[in-house]
Amino acid sequence: MPEVIFLKLAVPVPVPALFDYLPLRTGPPPDPGVRVVVPFGRRRLVALVVAHAHRSDVPESKLLRIHEVLDGGRRLIDPELIDLLSWCWRYYKHAPGDTLFGALPPAFKKADTALPEQPLRFDINAKGRERLLTGPGRAPVQWQLLDLLERGQGSGEQLRQWRADWRVQLRKLKAKEWIIEAPEPCPVLASSEGPKLRAEQQAALEAVRADLGRFRCHLIDGVTGSGKTEIYLHLIEDIIRSGQQALVLVPEIGLTPQLVRRMRERLGIEPGVYHSALSDGERIRSWDRAGRGLAPLLLGTRSALFLPMPSPGLIIMDESHDASFKQQDGLRFSARDVAIKSAADLGIPIVLGTATPSLETLHNAQSGRYAWHRLRERATGAEQPAWRVLDMRAQSLEAGLAPRTLESISSTLDRGEQVLVFLNRRGYAPVVLCHDCGWCGACNRCDAHMTWHRSERQLICHHCGQSARLPRFCPDCGADALQGAGTGTEQLEDFLESRFPDVAMYRFDRDKTRRKGAFDDMVEAIHGGSPAILIGTQMLATGHHFPRVTLVVIVDLDQALYSADFRAMERMGQLMLQVAGRAGRADHAGRVVLQTHHPDHPLLEYLFRQGYERFADELLGQRRMAALPPVAKQATLRAEAHQREAVRAFLGAAKSLFKSDSGEIHGPYPALMERRGGRTRGYLLVQDSGRAKLHASLDLWLLSLRSIPQARNVRWALDVDPQEF
Ligand code: ADP
Ligand code: ZN
Ligand code: ZN
DSSP: OOOOOOOEESSSSOOSOEEEEBBOOOOOOOOOOOOOEEEEETEEEEEEEEESSSSSSSGGOOOOOEEEOOGOOOOOOOOHHHHHHHHHHTTOOHHHHHHHHTTSOOGGGGGOOOOOOOEEEEEOOHHHHHHHHHHSOOOHHHHHHHHHHHHOBEEEHHHHOOOOOOOHHHHHHHHTTEEEEEOOOOOOOOOOOOOOOOOOHHHHHHHHTTTTOOOOOEEEETTTTTSSSHHHOOOOOOOOHHTTTEEEESSOOHHHHHHHHHHHHHHOOOOOEEOOSSHHHHHHHHHHHTTTTTTSSSEEEEGGGGGOSHHHHEEEEEEEEEEEEEESSSSOOBBHHHHHHHHHTTTTEEEEEEESHHHHHHHHTTSSSEEEEEOOOOOOOOOOOOOEEEEOOOOOOOOOOOHHHHHHHHHHHHHHOEEEEESOSSSSSSSSEEETOBBOOOOOOSSSBBEEEEEEEEETTTTTTOOEEESSSSSSOOOOOOOEEOHHHHHHHHHHHHHHHEEEEEEETTTOSSSSTHHHHHHHHTOOOOOOOEEEGGGGGGOOOOEEEEEEEEETTTHHHHHTTTTTTHHHHHHHHHHHHHHTTTTTTTEEEEESSTTOOHHHHIIIIOOOOHHHHHHHHHHHHHTTTTTTTTEEEEEEEEHHHHHHHHHHHHHHHOOOOOOEEEEEEEEEEETTTTEEEEEEEEEEEEEHHHHHHHHHHHHHHHTOGGGGEEEEEEESSSSSS
């Protein structure tokens, strides 16, 4: 009798286990990586085969049989990716089904989603060419299509962009035997020469080159404009030339278009782009092309990390310090850490590029675990910006700007140059209050004030999105005395417009750039070069470079100095340098004015006088003293519920179950913003000096957490290596 094979399946449900099923009675059992349909309770669900097993803990008579094998038994993901994802669910203590299906295009959860067919490429043949010569005649659309094919624009992707009914048109040409079809070939490089690399760029490039084909983590720690992207382009070219694939990860979707353009211009190929803003169909096609090796260059946000790659050669992570690389829900993974793990498993190098390495990364570089390449000069030879710390104490401010700041803005504009004013607060004013009785407009669902958006006459909560009409009179005392307190970008724009009525004004924030193309239109206008003021939030901090901007004003980042989050200072320093990096060009060194109430703060001194590395070193020293990450390893158990009592009861019970021979547990603490979206949030903090020890206690703890009766009254999750509290 043949031996029974059991299938270990990942089912997309929030249960922390794989499920055992029996294969169909006939045919070979589906391979790991294949989709199947299974009965699950009263439902039919799509599941993924993770492994075959020769035994099961469940008696065979109790096991259910799968209903169907999907995709003709073709594997969606290969064994390496299954291994990486199973490492993820174990490391981040997340449900396997959720982890695996979260890594695939979302439409694969539906049984009727089909795998795309082999992409084809269409060419015109001799007979078709004869027809082309006779002109459009009475079939202009068909003629247009022949013309496209004649010009070599005949891949499925290109034709899709031509007309929605391209398949119909193509079928007509095919019936007339005017075309040849063949599987789409892999794109070939058509690279053009870039600038000659400077010595420090060349050294970094050679060091990574020497490691192609084996794992090593390279940190390219280079100031903005030092030519990191140029190094990436050279490496990508090497990789593609050797027939392998390169994966480039960026923190935000907004950074992809300019990088796509630069890659297209320099390498002559179109990168395969993958991120969550693509439609279901686009995601599946991108994913499929990656897996077929038709996209030698892949570019995307953190989800692109799980694209199938038949011949991986290199991973590059740009702006690797960026907090967006940590996913904050579902599988709470750090794309940086998983990318490094992936490169190690695949035996390929990984490059982390940044102007402001995170302390975790710096710690690893200092200890010699990463190869560390410093680029301290701008590639174009431009000077680093000069900093001026402006004491705001006892100054009379207008829209948050000190008189001397206004003088600097004015003289810069007079010289025909541009100014960037950075304020990380959108809306007109962050608070509305009653001057008579002190009433403040607070959100009733969050521990936060509602932001006044004057042009919309609305109060909007930036944390839960709730909005309300701005009342005419104070809801408490009825006085006609409501006024805004503090400054947001909308108010700053109003003020600067009245102060500099002849100067072009561009405001970059989520409200102003909602319209598709608005961002790019403004960027283009600014590159025109006439005097202008740019007002921007975080959105403007990375990616774009504005050579005509010679003055950057940082209105207020003092909050970080008072924050209870131990990472606040690190993020503030990174943000300041990122913003400062937007400015300046070869012949005009940029200047940065930082307004602060703490001009003598030692950390600010380090940052401006001695640079980021000195600043980060100081912070690292503090973290070591306080035994905080990266020295210690942390995890949090988060819980939220409508009732504060439920959160407290669950966390209290959970705490009493925690056992460890070395780790510490602290809390329960309220989250930094305790109420959000109508829910109360709290957490326990677990900390240990070693990762292995931390994980051993977490795994034990997790087994007991599920049996806590109070768990039913809360939503809870473990967050390993948390970035937010
Ligand atoms: P980063 O990615 O570090 O911000 P980029 O690679 O974008 O830097 O380079 C900044 C600018 O300098 C770009 O316009 C780039 O073309 C140019 N550049 C880079 N390397 C060189 C070089 N070796 N010589 C001249 N220009 C360079
Ligand atoms: Zn009042
Ligand atoms: Zn709210």
